[in-house]
Amino acid sequence: MNRIDERLYSLQKTGQKALITFITAGDPDPETTGELVVAMERAGADIVELGIPYSDPLADGPVIQRASARALKAGIKITSVMDIVKSIRKTSDIPLVYLVYYNSVFRYGPERFIKEARDAGVDGLIIPDLPVEERREMADIVSSHGMHLIPLVAPTSHERIKNIVEGAGGFVYCISTKGVTGVREEIETDIKAYMEEVSRYTALPRALGFGISGPEMAKRFRDYCEGVIVGSAIVRLIEQGKDRRRMLSNVCEFVSLIKEVL
Amino acid sequence: MPGRFGIFGGQYVPETVMNALAELEKEFNTAVADEKFMEEYRYYLREYAGRPTPLYFAENLTKKLCGARIYLKREDLNHTGAHKINNVLGQVLLAKRMGKRRVIAETGAGQHGVATATAAAMFGMECEIFMGKEDVRRQALNVFRMKLLGARVTSVDQGTGTLKDAVNEAMRHWVAHVDDTFYVMGSVVGPHPYPTMVRDFQRVIGDETRAQIMEKTGRLPDYIIACVGGGSNSMGIFYPFYEDKSVKLVGVEAGGMGLDSGQHAAKLTRGSIGVLHGMKTYVLQDDEGQIMPVYSISAGLDYPGVGPEHAFFKETGRAEYVYATDEEAVNAFITLTKTEGIIPALESAHAVAYAMKLAPKLSEEDIIVVNLSGRGDKDVEQIADLMGVKL
Numbered sequence: 001m002n003r004i005d006e007r008l009y010s011l012q013k014t015g016q017k018a019l020i021t022f023i024t025a026g027d028p029d030p031e032t033t034g035e036l037v038v039a040m041e042r043a044g045a046d047i048v049e050l051g052i053p054y055s056d057p058l059a060d061g062p063v064i065q066r067a068s069a070r071a072l073k074a075g076i077k078i079t080s081v082m083d084i085v086k087s088i089r090k091t092s093d094i095p096l097v098y099l100v101y102y103n104s105v106f107r108y109g110p111e112r113f114i115k116e117a118r119d120a121g122v123d124g125l126i127i128p129d130l131p132v133e134e135r136r137e138m139a140d141i142v143s144s145h146g147m148h149l150i151p152l153v154a155p156t157s158h159e160r161i162k163n164i165v166e167g168a169g170g171f172v173y174c175i176s177t178k179g180v181t182g183v184r185e186e187i188e189t190d191i192k193a194y195m196e197e198v199s200r201y202t203a204l205p206r207a208l209g210f211g212i213s214g215p216e217m218a219k220r221f222r223d224y225c226e227g228v229i230v231g232s233a234i235v236r237l238i239e240q241g242k243d244r245r246r247m248l249s250n251v252c253e254f255v256s257l258i259k260e261v262l
Numbered sequence: 263m264p265g266r267f268g269i270f271g272g273q274y275v276p277e278t279v280m281n282a283l284a285e286l287e288k289e290f291n292t293a294v295a296d297e298k299f300m301e302e303y304r305y306y307l308r309e310y311a312g313r314p315t316p317l318y319f320a321e322n323l324t325k326k327l328c329g330a331r332i333y334l335k336r337e338d339l340n341h342t343g344a345h346k347i348n349n350v351l352g353q354v355l356l357a358k359r360m361g362k363r364r365v366i367a368e369t370g371a372g373q374h375g376v377a378t379a380t381a382a383a384m385f386g387m388e389c390e391i392f393m394g395k396e397d398v399r400r401q402a403l404n405v406f407r408m409k410l411l412g413a414r415v416t417s418v419d420q421g422t423g424t425l426k427d428a429v430n431e432a433m434r435h436w437v438a439h440v441d442d443t444f445y446v447m448g449s450v451v452g453p454h455p456y457p458t459m460v461r462d463f464q465r466v467i468g469d470e471t472r473a474q475i476m477e478k479t480g481r482l483p484d485y486i487i488a489c490v491g492g493g494s495n496s497m498g499i500f501y502p503f504y505e506d507k508s509v510k511l512v513g514v515e516a517g518g519m520g521l522d523s524g525q526h527a528a529k530l531t532r533g534s535i536g537v538l539h540g541m542k543t544y545v546l547q548d549d550e551g552q553i554m555p556v557y558s559i560s561a562g563l564d565y566p567g568v569g570p571e572h573a574f575f576k577e578t579g580r581a582e583y584v585y586a587t588d589e590e591a592v593n594a595f596i597t598l599t600k601t602e603g604i605i606p607a608l609e610s611a612h613a614v615a616y617a618m619k620l621a622p623k624l625s626e627e628d629i630i631v632v633n634l635s636g637r638g639d640k641d642v643e644q645i646a647d648l649m650g651v652k653l
Binding site: 054055056058059060061062065069072077078101102103104105106107108128129130131133134152153154155156157158160164175178179180 | 272273274275276277278279280281282420421426430433434437438439440441534536537538539540542545547549550551552553
C-alpha cells in the first residue's frame with residue numbers, strides 16, 4: 001500500500017485531519033531540507049510536499065518563487081533532490097510528494113523521472129500545470145510505478161471535477177481560492193459548499209491548500225475536509241530565519257500549533 | 263487533436279484557468295462565425311488601424327543589392343506603429359463581447375502594451391500591462407505612452423526582468439482575476455486557443471499580401487521573410503501561404519551576439535522541445551528544463567519560447583528558420599533608413615538583414631516579400647546610444 005493511503009486511512013480511523021506541509025527542496029540548502037522534513041514530521045506533519053525548484057513557477061506566488069530562485073542559485077539539481085529524498089528515507093517513513101512543474105519532468109524524461117523518484121522513496125506527484133486534458137501519458141507511468149498523481153481542483157472547476165478525479169489516487173488537492181500560492185488574510189470561497197461539491201464526485205480524501213495562513217484558518221476549515229496544506233507560511237519562516245537552529249525550531253513550533261487544531 | 267499543431271501546443275496551465283480557456287475557445291469560435299462580429303472587427307482594422315497597409319516595392323534597396331526584387335509589407339504604418347494592433351482589436355472586441363470589464367497584457371518592447379492600452383482607452387476598459395523591469399528601462403518611451411493612454415504599468419522584477427517574466431506575471435494575475443479580466447495575449451503563444459486565435463487575427467497581413475502581390479506582379483512571391491520572437495507577425499504573413507509550396511517561408515530569429523556566445527534568442531535554431539507558458543514548443547532551456555536567460559538587442563525578440571505552430575512548421579519543413587545577429591540587424595536598420603527613408607523596428611530589421619543577405623544571391627526575376635512588422639521610433643534612442651550620439 002502506498003504510504004499516502006496508509007497514513008490518510010489511519011488518520012481517518014481516529015477522526016483526525018491530515019496536515020500536509022510544503023517546503024522547497026534545496027532552500028536554503030539540501031542538508032537543511034532533509035532536517036526540515038524530519039523536524040516537521042516530529043512536530044506533527046503527516047505528509048510532506050517537496051517542491052522541485054523551477055525557473056518559471058506559474059502557479060506560485062512571490063514567497064515560493066523566491067524560495068525556488070534561492071535553491072536554483074545554490075545550484076540544486078533534480079538529482080540532488082532525489083538524493084535528499086534518499087537520505088530522508090534512511091530515518092523516516094513519512095509520505096513524500098513531489099511538487100514539480102511539467103517541463104522538469106518532460107525534459108528529464110517522464111519514465112526516468114518517475115522511476116528514480118519511486119526508487120528514492122517518493123509516494124506521489126503534484127504537477128500544477130498539467131490539467132486533466134494533458135495528463136493521460138503521465139498518469140499511466142505514475143500508476144505503473146505504484147505512485148499517485150495527485151489531482152488538483154479549483155473553485156472554478158465545477159463539472160470538470162468529475163473528469164479530474166476519475167481514476168485518481170491519494171487525495172484531491174483542493175485549491176482554496178483563485179490565484180497563486182501565498183498566505184492570505186481571508187479566503188472568500190465558500191469552502192463548505194466547495195468541499196461538498198468535490199465529495200459529490202469522489203470518495204478520495206480532500207486536502208485544502210493555497211492561502212492557509214496558520215492555526216486559526218486551519219481550525220475554521222478542518223470540519224469541511226480531510227486535510228489542510230500549508231506552504232508559503234512555512235517557506236516564509238525559512239526565508240526569515242537567519243539562524244539555522246532558530247529557524248528549525250520556529251518551523252517546528254508553527255507546524256505543531258497547526259497540528260493541534262486538526 | 264484540437265489545440266495541437268502536430269505534437270506542439272496544448273494547455274499546460276493551472277486548473278484555475280481551464281474553464282476560462284474553454285469559455286474563450288467557445289466564444290472565439292462563435293465570434294469568428296458571426297458575420298456581424300467580423301464586420302465590426304474589419305471596420306476597426308480599416309477605419310481605426312488604417313488597413314490595408316501598402317505592399318511597397320523597395321526599389322532603392324533592390325537596386326543597391328543587385329538581385330531579387332524586394333517588397334515591404336508596411337505593418338509599420340498601422341496605428342500605434344506595429345502589427346500588434348490587428349490582434350489586439352480582435353481580442354478586445356472579443357473581451358467586450360464576453361462582458362469583461364478589464365484587460366491585461368504582457369509586453370516586451372512595449373508595442374503590444376501600447377496597442378492594448380490604446381484599444382482599452384478606445385473601448386473604455388480598465389487596462390493593466392505587465393512588463394519586465396529591464397524592458398521598462400529599455401523602453402521608457404513606450405512605458406510613458408501606455409501611462410498616457412490610461413493603463414497601469416506593472417514592472418516585473420522576477421527572473422530576468424524581460425518578456426518571459428512579464429508573461430509569467432500576467433498569467434499569475436489572470437489566474438487570480440479570471441472572472442472579470444481578459445488576458446490579451448500578444449503573440450501566437452500560450453495555451454490553446456491563444457496560438458490559433460492570435461494567428462487568425464494576424465492572418466490579415468498574409469491575406470492582403472497575397473492580393474497585393476498578385477495585383478502588382480501577377481504571381482506569388484518566391485520568399486516571404488519575417489522576424490520571429492513569439493512569432494505573430496511571421497505567422498500572420500506565413501499562414502495564408504501554407505498551401506503554396508512554391509513560396510518559401512523564412513523566419514528570422516534574434517542571433518544576438520552570435521549563437522556560440524550563448525547571448526541570443528534563437529530557440530528554433532538552437533533550442534529543444536519543452537513546455538513554457540502553457541504550450542509545448544521549442545524553448546531555450548538547460549538539461550533539467552530550466553528556462554535559460556535569452557538576449558537580443560531588440561526587446562521584442564527577447565523571448566525563450568516560440569509559437570507552437572512555428573515549431574510545427576520547422577518540424578515539417580514548411581518554413582525555414584535562420585537568424586540575424588545584433589550587428590546585422592543594426593546594419594540593416596541603418597541601410598533601410600538611408601536607402602528608403604523608412605526607419606524599421608529593430609525586430610523587423612532582423613528580417614531586413616536576412617533579405618539583404620539573400621537578395622544578391624537571387625536573380626531579378628525573383629520576388630522577396632519582407633514583413634516590416636513595426637516602425638523604429640521606439641528604438642531610435644537605443645541606436646543613438648550605440649552610435650555614441652547624445653539626444
